[in-house]
Amino acid sequence: xxxxxxxxxxxxxxxxxxxxxxxxxxxxxxxxxxxxxxxxxxxxxxxxxxxxxxxxxxxxxxxxxxxxxxxxxxxxxxxxxxxxxxxxxxxxxxxxxxxxxxxxxxxxxxxxxxxxxxxxxxxxxxxxxxxxxxxxxxxxxxxxxxxxxxxxxxxxxxxxxxxxxxxxxxxxxxxxxxxxxxxxxxxxxxxxxxxxxxxxxxxxxxxxxxxxxxxxxxxxxxxxxxxxxxxxxxxxxxxxxxxxxxxxxxxxxxxxxxx
Amino acid sequence: xxxxxxxxxxxxxxxxxxxxxxxxxxxxxxxxxxxxxxxxxxxxxxxxxxxxxxxxxxxxxxxxxxxxxxxxxxxxxxxxxxxxxxxxxxxxxxxxxxxxxxxxxxxxxxxxxxxxxxxxxxxxxxxxxxxxxxxxxxxxxxxxxxxxxxxxxxxxxxxxxxxxxxxxxxxxxxxxxxxxxxxxxxxxxxxxxxxxxxxxxxxxxxxxxxxxxxxxxxxxxxxxxxxxxxxxxxxxxxxxxxxxxxxxxxxxxxxxxxxxxxxxxxxxxxx
Amino acid sequence: xxxxxxxxxxxxxxxxxxxxxxxxxxxxxxxxxxxxxxxxxxxxxxxxxxxxxxxxxxxxxxxxxxxxxxxxxxxxxxxxxxxxxxxxxxxxxxxxxxxxxxxxxxxxxxxxxxxxxxxxxxxxxxxxxxxxxxxxxxxxxxxxxxxxxxxxxxxxxxxxxxxxxxxxxxxxxxxxxxxxxxxxxxxxxxxxxxxxxxxxxxxxxxxxxxxxxxxxxxxxxxxxxxxxxxxxxxxxxxxxxxxxxxxxxxxxxxxxxx
Numbered sequence: 015x016x017x018x019x020x021x022x023x024x025x026x027x028x029x030x031x032x033x034x035x036x037x038x039x040x041x042x043x044x045x046x047x048x049x050x051x052x053x054x055x056x057x058x059x060x061x062x063x064x065x066x067x068x069x070x071x072x073x074x075x076x077x078x079x080x081x082x083x084x085x086x087x088x089x090x091x092x093x094x095x096x097x098x099x100x101x102x103x104x105x106x107x108x109x110x111x112x113x114x115x116x117x118x119x120x121x122x123x124x125x126x127x128x129x130x131x132x133x134x135x136x137x138x139x140x141x142x143x144x145x146x147x148x149x150x151x152x153x154x155x156x157x158x159x160x161x162x163x164x165x166x167x168x169x170x171x172x173x174x175x176x177x178x179x180x181x182x183x184x185x186x187x188x189x190x191x192x193x194x195x196x197x198x199x200x201x202x203x204x205x206x207x208x209x210x211x212x213x214x215x216x217x218x219x220x221x222x223x224x225x226x227x228x229x230x231x232x233x234x235x236x237x238x239x240x241x242x243x244x245x246x247x248x249x250x251x252x253x254x255x256x257x258x259x260x261x262x263x264x265x266x267x268x269x270x271x272x273x
Numbered sequence: 274x275x276x277x278x279x280x281x282x283x284x285x286x287x288x289x290x291x292x293x294x295x296x297x298x299x300x301x302x303x304x305x306x307x308x309x310x311x312x313x314x315x316x317x318x319x320x321x322x323x324x325x326x327x328x329x330x331x332x333x334x335x336x337x338x339x340x341x342x343x344x345x346x347x348x349x350x351x352x353x354x355x356x357x358x359x360x361x362x363x364x365x366x367x368x369x370x371x372x373x374x375x376x377x378x379x380x381x382x383x384x385x386x387x388x389x390x391x392x393x394x395x396x397x398x399x400x401x402x403x404x405x406x407x408x409x410x411x412x413x414x415x416x417x418x419x420x421x422x423x424x425x426x427x428x429x430x431x432x433x434x435x436x437x438x439x440x441x442x443x444x445x446x447x448x449x450x451x452x453x454x455x456x457x458x459x460x461x462x463x464x465x466x467x468x469x470x471x472x473x474x475x476x477x478x479x480x481x482x483x484x485x486x487x488x489x490x491x492x493x494x495x496x497x498x499x500x501x502x503x504x505x506x507x508x509x510x511x512x513x514x515x516x517x518x519x520x521x522x523x524x525x526x527x528x529x530x531x532x533x534x535x536x537x538x539x540x541x542x543x544x
Numbered sequence: 545x546x547x548x549x550x551x552x553x554x555x556x557x558x559x560x561x562x563x564x565x566x567x568x569x570x571x572x573x574x575x576x577x578x579x580x581x582x583x584x585x586x587x588x589x590x591x592x593x594x595x596x597x598x599x600x601x602x603x604x605x606x607x608x609x610x611x612x613x614x615x616x617x618x619x620x621x622x623x624x625x626x627x628x629x630x631x632x633x634x635x636x637x638x639x640x641x642x643x644x645x646x647x648x649x650x651x652x653x654x655x656x657x658x659x660x661x662x663x664x665x666x667x668x669x670x671x672x673x674x675x676x677x678x679x680x681x682x683x684x685x686x687x688x689x690x691x692x693x694x695x696x697x698x699x700x701x702x703x704x705x706x707x708x709x710x711x712x713x714x715x716x717x718x719x720x721x722x723x724x725x726x727x728x729x730x731x732x733x734x735x736x737x738x739x740x741x742x743x744x745x746x747x748x749x750x751x752x753x754x755x756x757x758x759x760x761x762x763x764x765x766x767x768x769x770x771x772x773x774x775x776x777x778x779x780x781x782x783x784x785x786x787x788x789x790x791x792x793x794x795x796x797x798x799x800x801x802x
Contacts, residue, residue: 027384034385051404112299113306119524120517123479126486127501127509132323169608170638174703175628175655184651188642204479211395211483215498222395229399237400245392252391263642277571281564288566 053235058242061235070224075243077220081137082209085144086202093149094194097156098186107161114154121201122147122208130216140212140220147208148201155197159190191263199256206248221247299525325507330514333507342496347515350492353409354474354481357416361473365421366466369428370454373462379429386425394419394480398487412484419480420473427472431465432458464535471528478520553739554582554605554707559614560763561600574600576763578614582707587733587740589750591795592760593802598743601760602711605741606632618706628652631700633710637692639684645671645695646680652703670698673732690721697729701738710742714749723779726752730777747796751788752777757795761802769795 035055041047042054049057065071101107125146129139163186171185213222221244228236291298307327313319314326337343371378372386394415401411435458443453485494493512500508561575575597582588590598603609605616607626616623618630626632631652639648646667653663671677674694684692693713700708714722730753733740744750750757751771759767773787782788 026380030381030384031388033381034388108298109302112302115525116303116517116521119475119520120513123483123486124497124513124516126483127497128506128513131501131504131506131509164636164638166634166636166638167640169606169626170632170634170640171651171655172608172626173606173628173630173632173709174652174699176651177655180655185640188640191642203476207393207395207476207479207483210393211487214395214398214487225396225399229402232403234400234403237403241392241396241400244396245388248391248393249388277564277569281566282569285564285566285569289569292567 050232050234053238057235058239061233061239065236065239071243074219074221074224075247077217078209078213078222079247081141081220082144082202082205085141085146086148086198086205089145089148089201089205090152090198093152093197094156094187097153097194098160098182098190100153101157101160101190102186104161107157111154111157114150114157118150118154118201121150122204123211126208126212126216129212135216135218137217139216140209143208143212144205147205148198151201151204152194152197155193155200156190159193159197160186162193163189195256195259195263199260202251202256206251210244296526322504323506325510329507330511333511334515337508337511343511343515346492346496350481350485350494353412353492354416354478357413357481358420358470358474358477360413361417361420361424361477362470364417365424365469365473366428368421369425369462369466369469370432370458372425373429373432374454374458383429386422390422390426394476395483395487398484402488407488407490411488412481415480415484416477420477423472423476424466424469427465427469428462431462431469434465435461464532467528467532467535471524471532474528475520475524478516482516553584553586553619554580554741555615555617556580556601556605557615557617559601559604559611559616561597561604561609561612563612573763575604578760578763578765580758580765582739582741584739585737586756587742587754588756588758589742589744589754590758590760591744591747591750591799592766593799594745596760596802597763598760599711602709602741602743605707606630606709628656628703629706631703631705631708633693633696633700633708633713635712635715637684637689637696637716639692639695639699641684644681644683645676645687648684648695649699649702651699656703666702670702671695673701673735674698674728688721689717690725693717693725694728697732701732701736706739708738708740710740712743712745715744715746722749727778729753730775734775747799748792751792751795752779752782757791759795759798759802761799766802767795767798769798 039055042052047054062071100110122143125143126139129142129146133139133142167185167189168181171181176184209220210222210225213220214226217223221240225237225240228234228240291301311326311328314321314324318324334343372382373379397415397418398411401414405411405414439457439461440453443457448456481492482494482497485492486498489495489498493516497509497512500506500512557579559575559578560573562571562573564570565572578597578601580588590601592598600609604611605623607623607630621629623630639645640651643651646664649667649670650663653666658666668677668680671680674697676691676694676698679687679691679695684695687695693716696713697710714725717725726749733753742750742753751773755771757769757771758765759769769791771791773782773785773791
């Protein structure tokens with residue numbers, strides 16, 4: 015029954031998008047829009063097929079995904095333990111919170127110029143921008159999550175025989191998990207934007223680069239193709255990775271109502 | 274009874290001062306960070322060219338303030354952001370209302386909204402450059418686009434979270450549909466709208482900086498990008514610090530309190 | 545009080561606690577001098593006006609707070625931190641929201657390294673005791689307050705602690721449920737006979753549950769009142785019982801005068 019409903023929901027979701035496709039084609043034909051200004055669906059698909067065939071699309075997508083995956087992974091792996099360790103002590107967390115807040119406020123795009131200066135153009139700088147965005151936001155949210163765990167839960171675990179490490183794994187980590195997931199969502203959002211922006215100015219492979227270079231040649235069909243792919247990729251990340259994570263943790267444990 | 278040790282008395286004084294002036298608690302933690310920065314810069318672990326110290330940044334700040342560049346760029350950035358945000362709200366709140374109130378509009382538009390939000394503001398820059406060239410139009414579009422979606426989505430959420438009973442209560446007291454929207458739905462959705470504004474601005478200023486880097490001829494983003502081209506780290510750092518402080522102030526001391534106040538005063542639960 | 549032969553399970557000797565209040569800028573005395581002996585199988589209720597130090601004392605027995613001076617010993621061993629020999633039941637239930645009811649009760653045994661099959665069996669046994677076997681696979685947020693606290697009680701019991709510490713455990717629950725929980729607690733206590741220290745501000749509750757009521761005042765022990773009422777006890781019986789009424793009045797008078 016549930017799978018049936020999910021399928022229906024997926025269909026309901028894609029239907030308006032199909033409608034949009036139809037409207038797109040109709041408008042372009044009806045108003046005889048200059049192909050340079052806005053292409054019809056045909057040329058876009060054509061460009062897509064070509065770039066898949068000559069391998070460039072795969073290369074660009076691969077580069078972008080590799081950067082975001084690496085930066086995000088390192089960011090999370092470093093930020094979560096750090097956030098928990100800092101959050102455990104009320105003194106340290108009060109002190110560090112404004113600092114983390116400041117840096118997470120600055121996270122992502124603002125670091126592009128300095129990253130390219132320190133690491134040169136290319137993979138390193140871009141991955142740094144992504145890492146940066148994810149790290150500070152996740153660390154901040156993890157810290158927040160840990161400080162919001164009621165002291166009594168930590169006491170309860172200790173009085174049931176849990177040692178320091180066990181309290182970390184059994185209480186602090188799950189307790190902070192909703193905030194960690196929220197942090198990942200926000201950080202990833204900033205990271206994704208930062209990725210595209212950085213790829214426009216700081217490298218020669220990747221989706222952002224593909225868009226930017228297409229502009230130079232007035233190849234709008236490539237630009238539109240790129241935009242659609244970017245949109246689909248983020249939707250995939252959001253619906254297939256983040257949303258299930260949130261459902262499995264936040265909502266099931268009844269901790270925080272999804273806003 | 275033991276005598277109170279000196280450091281404990283100092284701590285007690287700190288606690289009392291920060292209770293009276295919370296701003297103090299926000300500023301004090303940065304002091305050791307700045308000191309650490311100065312020490313690391315002085316020690317020369319990293320070449321001075323790549324890692325200048327706070328004194329150089331301050332000197333640059335003074336210079337750029339004096340010759341008027343910093344205030345001008347700051348004004349440019351802030352004005353663009355404000356204008357874009359104003360347009361974004363003027364468009365976003367009504368659309369959000371529509372999507373929130375009408376089930377049909379919701380089913381039709383929600384996936385489209387999510388998809389366009391997923392594309393992201395920055396991905397639009399290349400095509401905008403083709404359409405509008407390197408001008409104000411491009412940048413305003415990007416900011417409006419960025420700010421629009423969080424506002425629309427959160428407004429819709431807020432509208433839908435207003436309980437049906439409130440609608441009915443208003444109607445049974447004689448309110449027309451329009452008045453129900455104005456008197457009941459909008460105030461009820463206000464906390465969510467403020468959240469949307471806050472999120473929107475968070476993405477918005479980032480979009481602004483990115484746009485200024487890629488497209489612009491003025492503004493803080495341009496300042497940083499230009500400094501990058503000249504290899505001048507000092508100005509990049511200055512730009513980042515100015516941005517950070519500005520947004521920190523706006524977010525923590527203007528937006529967050531408004532969000533809390535609208536939520537708490539009306540007893541509505543905010544995230 | 546106790547004869548020389550009785551096993552003294554919990555001993556508190558000249559306990560004192562002062563802490564520094566940063567706002568006042570001075571030291572505050574929470575507990576001046578408490579000495580207490582609790583024998584194995586005792587059910588001791590501790591009452592007193594707000595600020596008399598009862599919760600602070602409990603937190604120190606539990607090991608959540610260090611003592612400024614004096615000693616607490618459980619079965620002869622000095623207390624120096626939280627541990628499974630002193631189980632705690634909290635006013636806010638403190639159930640782990642990300643674990644099912646069964647996993648919550650099995651938590652203590654899990655910490656002791658007991659394998660999954662065995663600890664689940666132990667947990668189910670204790671859930672049976674509390675009449676909650678049917679809720680084993682639910683999450684805490686799906687249960688009512690009363691049910692959550694019952695889970696809290698058996699979670700602590702499942703670990704078979706030497707002493708069970710209860711910090712106003714029924715204060716967050718409505719009056720009807722509270723009476724049910726109190727009767728259940730006495731029933732469980734009669735079956736298992738744990739040593740219990742029960743903190744409450746409700747004098748009637750204190751007398752109903754315990755065989756000894758300790759009245760604290762301003763950080764010291766004011767009185768130690770035995771409660772020789774017969775068991776099993778139900779509210780229906782005791783509410784009109786002369787012995788119960790006079791004991792309650794006596795304790796209330798002591799608390800009021802503190």
